[in-house]
Amino acid sequence: MAKIGKLTILLLISSEEEEKELLKKISNLGYKICQGKAGTMDSKELIAAIETTAKREGIFHAGCYREEHAVYHAALNSLRGFCRGEIGIGNFLRTIGVKFVVLKGPLDTAQSDLGEWVSVGIYGMVGAPIKGFEHEAIGLEINHF
């Protein structure tokens, strides 16, 4: 029994050792999963990385606008939460180094009748373009798929 958001968060903050186990568990709970990393000062690069990874890993069908729309808005709002205000990275003289996770499946594994949902999580460091001048941030958005 688990919720899509908590699973996304757990995967975001897992160490390399925990990750393998967690991926298997989440997969067994009926989720499609993809993840990746991005280091950038350009917000559209992060969104593109999430979309490209999600398409390649089959979270959404390449030709299906409806599904891409669900993932796009989850990614955009996840980034908005990560930025804690309006979306901005390089234009605010910030740089980010993050891991992102996309899950598709039930909202809550204890309730099978709520249909499919998608969750996009972003976790990592945000800071000045000076080594070590950075702290953590997290963003999460859940959308109906």
Add this chain to the structure above:
Amino acid sequence: MAKIGKLTILLLISSEEEEKELLKKISNLGYKICQGKAGTMDSKELIAAIETTAKREGIFHAGCYREEHAVYHAALNSLRGFCRGEIGIGNFLRTIGVKFVVLKGPLDTAQSDLGEWVSVGIYGMVGAPIKGFEHEAIGLEINHF
């Protein structure tokens, strides 16, 4: 070796059983901790709950504006991340039921020379004022103390 944000997130999403262990571990790492729960449609009630709890548990000294300022802006921005856009709960016909966590201590336990920081995390459900029509959200802000 741990970071203030990840510890905040771990505590936010911990089960009751995990919580006790985690609180001890985080405390041993040198953090002051407080946490609480809030269910509300009114954003100022959540901010007040965070501030009151943090003051009562000694995260900041009751008479010290400087410290309260650090906690307040961490709480406000954490809520902004939770809301994924401008801050709004009841005025957007939403209701929330959340756990919040405040940690004060090092940014990263592996680096002792970065001074004191405060982290405010909010995690829980947000949704329509209809039973079960809700999904998870998370917010996190880290501020120098």
Add this chain to the structure above:
Amino acid sequence: MAKIGKLTILLLISSEEEEKELLKKISNLGYKICQGKAGTMDSKELIAAIETTAKREGIFHAGCYREEHAVYHAALNSLRGFCRGEIGIGNFLRTIGVKFVVLKGPLDTAQSDLGEWVSVGIYGMVGAPIKGFEHEAIGLEINHF
């Protein structure tokens, strides 16, 4: 051949005489339609009016969170467009008198393979709480259903 957004806009700005004809035409194109009016200084009242009308008229099934989620976010973003900035009515000393329209159906009647979408439009007057001190505004959001 028509698009969901243009049909929503046409219905929003139609006169009473045009409305009857238009409703029939849009219905024949395969859309479920509902509409209503609201005069308020409270943003949640407008969102509630849209949701209640959409539920009563069968745009979404009363017990289906997935569908309600699609309508809610379309309504919220439509209101954001109407407000041209952050959402705010009475708290900005404004009052609104609007018509709203919700359509559910194809994104574009010329393309049958894009699945179901929902469109929420808001059109009317916004202004000071002084008679006649007001001008028009419009908001529109289209979401996958």
Add this chain to the structure above:
Amino acid sequence: MAKIGKLTILLLISSEEEEKELLKKISNLGYKICQGKAGTMDSKELIAAIETTAKREGIFHAGCYREEHAVYHAALNSLRGFCRGEIGIGNFLRTIGVKFVVLKGPLDTAQSDLGEWVSVGIYGMVGAPIKGFEHEAIGLEINHF
């Protein structure tokens, strides 16, 4: 009897055949009109296209800052409504293809004593940089001239 916003919207969504008739009608009602098209990922390009067209077509006098100020803020807020949130196109990995319309004249043709106003409308498609992955959006702002 017509309002500046509704006339702007009608022109925005008119077909090529309807446009000619509509332009004549709006002109006879006492409005100065200009319109254009823009396809871009860069928000400043759309604003520049609106300003340049409005200046060339005599909506505002080239040397008059006061008038340019009225048009600029109408264009900026119209774009904000179109974006349904903070202004962002390419930086959010979106592209737009739109028609824009600027009208200058009475707020309401039934009331001759309200002075001059300007209306900027934007209507068209917004979406991913993938052919066909897009839906409609509209923005409108009315400003005193």
Add this chain to the structure above:
Amino acid sequence: MAKIGKLTILLLISSEEEEKELLKKISNLGYKICQGKAGTMDSKELIAAIETTAKREGIFHAGCYREEHAVYHAALNSLRGFCRGEIGIGNFLRTIGVKFVVLKGPLDTAQSDLGEWVSVGIYGMVGAPIKGFEHEAIGLEINHF
């Protein structure tokens, strides 16, 4: 030789002794002036105070929507600048105690040909609802009249 914004700011931060002299000087430069004070947790109360004062002091004619529109948007944006983010006072658990100033006249007294403009400035304290837990903030917007 002076600019409308700098004059507004000077009046905002003037002491009681400086104020009298300054009012005379600004008036002699050809500006209409009004000012007032407000202490509130409710954003619409501050906007109402600015509008009411401006109307009573003849900054705009009571029956003239065009002029009220210019003042309203200057006040709203001045408050937005004061809030440094989205507009929010009590809903963010903040309280404010401010002086506001409205000037109507030339943008720059050295240039007589730029028409009439209006400036709204807000300056004072913003903080927690705890005595002494507050710092200064300022907002300024200039609009064509």
Add this chain to the structure above:
Amino acid sequence: MAKIGKLTILLLISSEEEEKELLKKISNLGYKICQGKAGTMDSKELIAAIETTAKREGIFHAGCYREEHAVYHAALNSLRGFCRGEIGIGNFLRTIGVKFVVLKGPLDTAQSDLGEWVSVGIYGMVGAPIKGFEHEAIGLEINHF
């Protein structure tokens, strides 16, 4: 007896003759001061100019992230206030020519027990990329240091 915000504003709007006197007075009140000028269409350039100047003039220690964090967020929010809405300059087809001031010291010289604070102020012209098509704006943020 003076407050950090008012001193920042006074220095921002001072003429060259007043500046010398004012710098001496503010310095004698116990503040560290730096100031500079920037003309740009790029928001990150202004933030970089403020940070670079503050570092060079010793407002914060080059290797101290905690202090840089305080200055960065003061600068970012000051710019947000200057922009009266979301941060945007060139992407909104605007250009700015501003003076900025950073003060570090007491919140209020009459209260010695409130610890150290930092204030970032931005004042100058914002407008279209057309000579003379511009008006004044101001931004100010005060942060605990």
